[in-house]
Amino acid sequence: MQHAEEAKLIRKAQGDSKYFGEIYEKHFNRIFNYVFRRVADFDLARDITSEVFMKAYLNLWQFRWKGISIGAWFYRIATNEVNLYFRKNKYKATTVADLGANRFLELVDPVSLEAEKAEAERLLKENEDFIRIQKIIVQMEPKYQEVLALRYFEQKPVTEICEILSKKEGTVKSLISRGLDKIRTLIKLSDKTAT
Amino acid sequence: MKSNEEIKMKMENLSIPDVKSDATKEVLKITLLNSRKSAHLGIxxxxxxxxxxxxxxxxYNLGIDLGFISIFLSWIISLDTVPVVNWLIRFIxxxxxxxAILFNLFAIMHMYTNRQTHEFIITLKLKWVNISIILLCGLILLLFFTYLVVENVNHP
Structure with missing residues (x-):
């Protein structure tokens, strides 16, 4: 979507919630996957993503078009929310049940919901290398976690990571490089303990 | 692993799980958009x-003429003479x-029965827009009823 079109849609969504639905449709899957890859837990990813979109929905009126795309804004909220989860032991996202979603569950095929969860768990088991790296990354400080996840899990270019995290290019590159170094050390350490 | 370059290569070629979330997306979307709609309708x-x-x-109580509100009030009073319109105004x-109370209550209230513990559980979402509308509507209704009671006591 062109920037001008997106800016127009955001302005409409700020006045009418049905347009928020359009934005939501476009970005939900990407954000859900980002959160899922960072926490590697389907239910937790669902709750954190619901919190992300609820915050975006309630704060959309504050969003000002200053060159940062709405997609980057969603990623920023999701990153903050995941960091909050890793920082606070007692982190409590607004679960879909808290939002009263149980009332609407009958509108959606329950088999599809269960199938999605089962499929996600199967994919995690299949991607052993990913799980190993993910477990190593979550041991790091959030500033490394976020750049590494955005760069290698989401395959975002450095310029987009800068936009999402509101950081300078040099800082992001340095965090990626130091993050890779840490991964190398932690892999060595885990290999040593395994043997 | 010997160097950062090898790690970088490994990370760049990492097979990433890509999950489908269409059903989850649908449930959350209906829930999110529903509560805001109720609040708008309530207002x-x-x-x-x-x-x-x-x-x-x-x-009548403070002696302040608030321009458009007074015009609105006079308009309502002028409609009072037509019986059908009079009833319609009472209904509104x-x-x-x-x-508004019902719509907003349904938007934030959730009831379910836990069959294992034999409990009927009512949960209330802390959505302040919906709760404020419910309280404000309750206050308006209370004031209306008080007004009606006082009017009937004073002018039986």
Whole structure:
């Protein structure tokens, strides 16, 4: 979507919630996957993503078009929310049940919901290398976690990571490089303990 | 692993799980959009009774002429002579807040039965827009009923 079109849609969504639905449709899957890859837990990813979109929905009126795309804004909220989860032991996202979603569950095929969860768990088991790296990354400080996840899990270019995290290019590159170094050390350490 | 370059290569070629979330997306979307709609409708249903009541108090109790609210009040009073319209106004003034309370309650309240513990559980989401509308509507209804009781006691 062109920037001008997106800016127009955001302005409409700020006045009418049905347009928020359009934005939501476009970005939900990407954000859900980002959160899922960072926490590697389907239910937790669902709750954190619901919190992300609820915050975006309630704060959309504050969003000002200053060159940062709405997609980057969603990623920023999701990153903050995941960091909050890793920082606070007692982190409590607004679960879909808290939002009263149980009332609407009958509108959606329950088999599809269960199938999605089962499929996600199967994919995690299949991607052993990913799980190993993910477990190593979550041991790091959030500033490394976020750049590494955005760069290698989401395959975002450095310029987009800068936009999402509101950081300078040099800082992001340095965090990626130091993050890779840490991964190398932690892999060595885990290999040593395994043997 | 010997160097950062090798790690970088490994990370760049990492097979990433890509999950489908269509059903999850649908449930959350319906829930999110529903609560905001109820709040909008609540505000709309509250507007006329609020203007009527506020205009009445300002004009007759405080002696303040609030321009457009006074015009609105005079317009309502002028419609009072047509019986059908008179009933319609009563319905809007009293039924509006009642409907607004119901819509907003349904949006934030969730009831379910836990069959294992034999408990009937009611949960209330802390959505302040919906809760404020419910409280405001409750207040308007209370004031209307008080007004009606006082009017009937003073002028039986």
């Amino acid at each position: 709309l249903l509250l507007l006329l009774p609020f203007l009527f009541f506020f205009g009445n108090v300002a004009k 003034l009293l039924g509006g807040p009642v409907l």
